[in-house]
């Protein structure tokens with residue numbers, strides 16, 4: 075079995091928040107360290123910058139993908155063009171070839187309260 079620590083939360087840059095909440099961004103490409111999630115898992119999502127919670131997501135699938143094999147389809151699911159996606163991923167993970175595509179849907183956007 076693959077090693078690594080199961081993720082119990084995930085962060086996104088604030089600039090992706092509206093695309094996630096609107097459903098325009100339905101995948102995220104992560105490195106191995108952030109790939110340890112499983113289909114059906116529900117994860118709280120916070121901003122990277124301020125650690126502000128803004129939704130929960132449900133993981134639909136996790137699929138390995140090489141940087142060199144990114145396609146327009148991946149880009150569309152990130153709400154970007156392919157050149158934009160390549161530039162963004164190269165900035166976040168310089169020189170990294172092995173990525174993991176996490177496909178997700180938003181399941182909750184309101185902090186729950188008791189009472």
Ligand SMILES: CC(=O)Nc1cc[nH]c(=O)n1
Pocket residue numbers: 085086087090101102103104122166
């Ligand atoms: C904070 C952070 O790493 N955010 C990322 C990284 C890769 N893809 C993405 O959508 N967000």
